[in-house]
Amino acid sequence: MRRVSEEDVKYVAGLARLNFSADELRTLTGELNRILQYFAKLNQVDTTGAPPTAHVLKVKNRFREDTVEPSLPREEALKNASTVKDGSFQVPQIME
């Protein structure tokens, strides 16, 4: 099994939108490698022909009528936002 490097961990941190100090990164790399080594135990299992399970019960998509029902008032929905402007969530600028 391939070991993950600090560079790999830094890349994954970028995907997860997390930032780590150099010290944290070193510790985390060691921990992740130990955990992944434990995960590699699964390679002992022959899973040929076993479909992956995403849901434990035999439940199919459930549809309902598309009827209009009361929803959360706008002020309520915005109450927990960090910044609100003109009745909307405000985010930092993402385009020029």
Next chain:
Amino acid sequence: MELCDLTIHELRGLYARKEVFPSEVLASVTRRIHKVEKDYGAYLTLDLEGAAEQAQAADARIKAGKALGVLEGIPVAIKDNLCQAGKEATCASRILQGFVPPYTATVVRKILAQGAVILGRANMDEFAMGSSTEYSAVKESKNPWDPQRTPGGSSGGSAVAVAAGEAIAALGSDTGGSIRQPAAFSGVTGLKPTYGLVSRYGLVALASSLDQIGPLTKDAEDSALLLNILSGFDPMDSTSVRVKELDYTRDLQQDLSGKKIGLPLEYFGAGIDAEVKRTVMKAVDLLKELGVEVVEISLKFTEYALPAYCIISSAEAGSNLARYDGIRFGKAAARIEDNLAAFYTRTRSEGFGPEVKRRIMLGTYVLSAGSYEAYYKKAQQVRTLIIKEFNEVFQQVDAIITPTTPTTAFKFGEKSQDPLRMYWSEVCTAPVNMAGLPAISIPCGFSCGLPVGMQIIGDHFMETVILNIAYQYQRVTDYHKARPEPVRKEGTA
């Protein structure tokens, strides 16, 4: 014994006969909280004034002879990951500090509709990731049987509240053992229902294919009473299942003769404490005397269930926790005006604790290109084999019995620095979530003064069977009635 040490069904009897009123019970619980809470730390927030108002309203209904809810005037604690409109819900995380949900979880709505008196919000491991409450960003809860030890987790605060008489019952959530493991460590009864039986609407998601809400109580009868309220189809949860409504207390009195129980060898093997095994086997012998037939079975994928569980739960957690970005809710970092990604990163890095970050990293890694097939897909295939194996076993037996935990309550710091050792705490419970089965943990003895839990696993939607076995066991034993020393002292004072 004080009123706060009684069960729901005992209090219901007293209320019905107008011998005791909810305000008196709340006063007793409040006294207990004032006495022990500073040492045990079961709660993140308490609302005793709100509870007093609810209790007085219940007093009035009882005095007026009105129809009573099943939980009328019963003081309960709820885990901090269950939303209640207008009450801060933090999941014991910095990133949700100040978050006040605008809506109420279905289970909370249901218990309120039955007259429950909500005392406050119970401590937990941050975002329900952990087995000891040590990963709570706020504080550790202490095990009332030995405050040097953890109460288990992640529903540790809920378990402590019930064990110490700081609540009559509590709600928790269980993704890999988070109700049953703290129930075992703290000497209470904890039920994880079948996946889909209880609505998860308003439960802050950890791993959506595994999470389930359930009760922590003083005995199996209370567990059945609460399940009657919690269960049921909810259009607000797409994984909620339409099943026939059942009275879960229906089969409690049933004789156990003719019931067949399987003992899986793999759950009594290496890594399981010898005293724990011996105690559970003693309980099984007692069940034999009650007429149960016991057969040895084999669940040979057991050793793969935990690593597969860790992969799947981390992957789902990593995805679920992507929503914490500091924009719509939650605690935001200082604004970075021209860089949205940097703002997200700062918010998340400041807001999440070390274990949550570790799991997000693991989850992101196992889902990333190049690792997906080797880890995530492999784990989901192993999950299929685990389910198949359980299904086959349930063709032969009515229930499976195992220890709930590999050891009794461990000390603070014993595992918190070693993620793999912490994950091992869920080795007997996580396979059950992987298969979506119901299971209950009940106290079945003590090892060196610490409670031991026995896990009874049932087939899908067969809660009545495991509750029946648990109830009959508790009818002839009194381990579930034992109370921790400091509480006993106060009780006799």
